[in-house]
Amino acid sequence: MEWATVGRVIAPFGLRGEIKVLPMSDLPDRFAQLEAIYCGSPPRRHRIEHVRPYKSGLVLLKLQGFDSLTAAEALRNCELQIPLAELPPLPPDSYYQHDILNLRVFTLDGQEVGSITEIWLTGSNDVYAIRMPDGRQALIPAVKEVIKQIDLVRRTMYIDPLPGMLDEREAIIDRGELEDVDDTGEVLDL
Numbered sequence: 001m002e003w004a005t006v007g008r009v010i011a012p013f014g015l016r017g018e019i020k021v022l023p024m025s026d027l028p029d030r031f032a033q034l035e036a037i038y039c040g041s042p043p044r045r046h047r048i049e050h051v052r053p054y055k056s057g058l059v060l061l062k063l064q065g066f067d068s069l070t071a072a073e074a075l076r077n078c079e080l081q082i083p084l085a086e087l088p089p090l091p092p093d094s095y096y097q098h099d100i101l102n103l104r105v106f107t108l109d110g111q112e113v114g115s116i117t118e119i120w121l122t123g124s125n126d127v128y129a130i131r132m133p134d135g136r137q138a139l140i141p142a143v144k145e146v147i148k149q150i151d152l153v154r155r156t157m158y159i160d161p162l163p164g165m166l167d168e169r170e171a172i173i174d175r176g177e178l179e180d181v182d183d184t185g186e187v188l189d190l
């Protein structure tokens with residue numbers, strides 16, 4: 001069976017076995033719609049007794065069989081998953097995180113940028129962390145101005161990077177000017 005991660009346990013909450021969960025979904029009531037979640041390796045089913053919102057976008061969950069702080073501590077850092085078959089369909093041009101992770105990224109002219117290794121959830125838009133072939137990391141905003149095509153069948157993404165986004169030779173200094181730098185990061189005298 002294939003799985004989709006829908007959240008991660010941050011920590012226990014209180015003395016009665018609740019857990020603080022960071023949702024990994026754009027659906028605010030994702031956990032309220034679920035009867036159970038799966039955690040561990042291999043994934044074990046845990047029935048959801050109740051869900052309530054918490055501050056900073058977190059959710060508090062109470063799972064059946066976890067009735068104390070000590071019991072809930074065993075779930076710390078656990079990824080909460082559901083079977084892929086339980087995911088609702090998305091509108092056009094929307095993607096689940098598991099679909100985006102590990103996509104190979106290319107520029108519009110066919111230059112390979114690397115593979116998506118992480119998705120950072122920011123307030124306004126997601127940011128894709130891309131491991132480049134030389135080992136460096138590039139950060140690409142998930143906005144229509146940059147992301148031009150996603151092909152889930154071929155597992156590829158095509159981007160039109162903003163000026164300087166992938167260029168290691170440019171650095172912005174405090175005065176807002178661009179200067180050339182060498183491979184060690186030292187500013188070159190021009």
